[in-house]
Amino acid sequence: MLSVRDFWRRHRRKVFYTVGVLGSGYLLYKLYGAHRHGVQELEREVAAQRETEELMKAQMQAHFENIQRISDVTLPHAMHDLNFRITEELDLSHLLERLIQGKGQPNSLTQSEKLDLWSRLKILSFTRMTLSVWATTMLSLYTKVQVNILGRHLYIDTARSLGISDLLESVDVVDREDHKKFLDSVDFLSQHGMPALISDMEAATKEVLKGKQLSTFFTSTTLHETVMQILSTFMSMGSPNYWIKYMIPEHVKPYSSGSSSDPMLSDMTEYEQLMMEARAVLSSAEFGSIVEISLQAVVDKLVELMGVKFKGGSITAGLPLARVLPQVAQMCPLLLEEPSKNQFIQIIKNIQEVEVFFTLLYANMPHAQ
Numbered sequence: 001m002l003s004v005r006d007f008w009r010r011h012r013r014k015v016f017y018t019v020g021v022l023g024s025g026y027l028l029y030k031l032y033g034a035h036r037h038g039v040q041e042l043e044r045e046v047a048a049q050r051e052t053e054e055l056m057k058a059q060m061q062a063h064f065e066n067i068q069r070i071s072d073v074t075l076p077h078a079m080h081d082l083n084f085r086i087t088e089e090l091d092l093s094h095l096l097e098r099l100i101q102g103k104g105q106p107n108s109l110t111q112s113e114k115l116d117l118w119s120r121l122k123i124l125s126f127t128r129m130t131l132s133v134w135a136t137t138m139l140s141l142y143t144k145v146q147v148n149i150l151g152r153h154l155y156i157d158t159a160r161s162l163g164i165s166d167l168l169e170s171v172d173v174v175d176r177e178d179h180k181k182f183l184d185s186v187d188f189l190s191q192h193g194m195p196a197l198i199s200d201m202e203a204a205t206k207e208v209l210k211g212k213q214l215s216t217f218f219t220s221t222t223l224h225e226t227v228m229q230i231l232s233t234f235m236s237m238g239s240p241n242y243w244i245k246y247m248i249p250e251h252v253k254p255y256s257s258g259s260s261s262d263p264m265l266s267d268m269t270e271y272e273q274l275m276m277e278a279r280a281v282l283s284s285a286e287f288g289s290i291v292e293i294s295l296q297a298v299v300d301k302l303v304e305l306m307g308v309k310f311k312g313g314s315i316t317a318g319l320p321l322a323r324v325l326p327q328v329a330q331m332c333p334l335l336l337e338e339p340s341k342n343q344f345i346q347i348i349k350n351i352q353e354v355e356v357f358f359t360l361l362y363a364n365m366p367h368a369q
Contacts, residue, residue, distance in 0.1 A: 074183050075143045076338050081190040082135055083336035089198055090128040092329055095121045118214055122321065125328045127205045130230045131198065132335040133302065133344075135189060137294045140339075140348045142247055143186055145281050148361050149274055150179055178270040185248055185275065193246035204234035214322040220315055223324065224303045231295055241283045248278060281361065290357050297351055298335075298344045305343070306331060 099117050102109035109117070189197070208229045218226075235243060268276075281287055306327055307316040315324055339345050348354060 074186050075139065076340075078139055078143075078186045078190065079136070079336060079338055079342070081187060082139065083333075085190045085194050086128060086132060086135070086332070086336065089194060090124055090131070092121065092124055092128070095124065118322070121325055122209060122212075122214065123202060123205055125325045126209060126226070126230065127198070127202045128332050129302075129328050129335070130205060130227055130234070131201045132332050133227065133295065133298050134201070134231060134234070135197070136335050136342070136344055137291065137298050137348060138247060139186060139189065140345045141287075141290065141294060141354070142278075142282070144354075144358055145278055145287075145361075146183055146186065148358050149277050149281070150182065153179075153270070153274065178274065181271045182274040182278075185278075188249060189247055192249075197246045200237055201230075201234055204230050204237060207233055212321060214320065216321045217318050218315060218321050218324045219318040220303050220307055223306070223315055224299060227299050227302070228296070231299075235291075241288070244279060244282050247282065248275060286357060290354055293351060293353050294348050297347050301344060301347050302331060302335070305334065 095117055098109070099114070099121070102114055102117070208226060212226075303315075309327070309330075315327065335342075335344055337343075
């Protein structure tokens with residue numbers, strides 16, 4: 001019978017081998033378990049990240065659709081108010097009535113009075129049409145600026161809100177109020193900027209038309225040049241970008257006084273920041289170029305439509321200015337139609353340079369602080 005010592009001596013190598021195999025197997029098992037645990041953790045992290053991204057996309061989509069709905073309502077409302085204010089402030093009916101009365105009753109007006117009425121009709125007709133061109137163009141572009149700025153803030157706010165889910169509801173309410181207030185600023189033109197806008201546009205019109213008599217022969221080219229000259233004169237009357245004062249408030253308080261080391265960031269409401277960003281966009285040279293391109297396109301379409309609309313006495317062939325004025329007056333309602341029917345707003349939307357500008361604006365806009 002083998003002793004333990006003999007057994008060990010005879011089977012030592014087998015024992016070592018067996019222990020080595022078992023030890024390696026155990027080690028591999030532990031390594032596999034650790035690897036599997038790591039993979040599972042990674043899969044959970046990826047799943048959580050994917051869930052967060054999907055939640056972020058859903059929240060962004062819902063909020064952006066809400067912004068778009070408000071914007072879709074805002075522009076028609078703003079155009080309605082603009083139409084009302086221009087029609088009210090630049091009413092031509094009293095001038096036409098007096099001229100018609102003077103024609104039926106030759107002795108009711110002196111020659112001097114007739115000339116004065118015709119001169120006033122000339123100035124107001126072009127002021128009204130050119131102001132409608134400018135205001136329609138600017139409101140169309142400004143609403144696009146608003147949506148792009150809000151879209152950028154939406155991305156930042158949504159990303160932040162995911163980290164404070166317990167405060168999401170209250171933060172969202174504040175954001176929505178500031179966002180709606182910002183979108184409502186499109187009404188500033190018709191509610192506050194109109195008196196100064198009319199005065200300055202009328203001054204520019206007088207400057208351009210002062211050498212043009214009622215007998216002056218007008219063609220499509222003459223009309224186009226005249227309207228563009230009025231717009232150019234108007235845009236260059238004051239300091240660079242002075243016209244922004246018609247579109248948005250001049251004095252949006254950037255921040256409240258406080259002890260913070262950076263009150264500009266800590267005390268500024270989101271509405272104030274949105275308005276400051278809008279002013280920065282409107283003041284940019286790139287936006288100025290887009291305004292010029294858009295105004296040119298709108299005036300091109302305006303003159304084209306006048307040639308089609310008044311075929312009986314078309315300006316295309318040329319007419320005395322006195323016969324052009326009624327046609328000028330009749331174009332204003334077309335310029336101020338609601339957006340869904342407004343050919344001029346559709347033209348602005350389809351300008352390639354405008355599309356590129358707003359694409360780059362969204363992509364390059366700095367992050368909200």
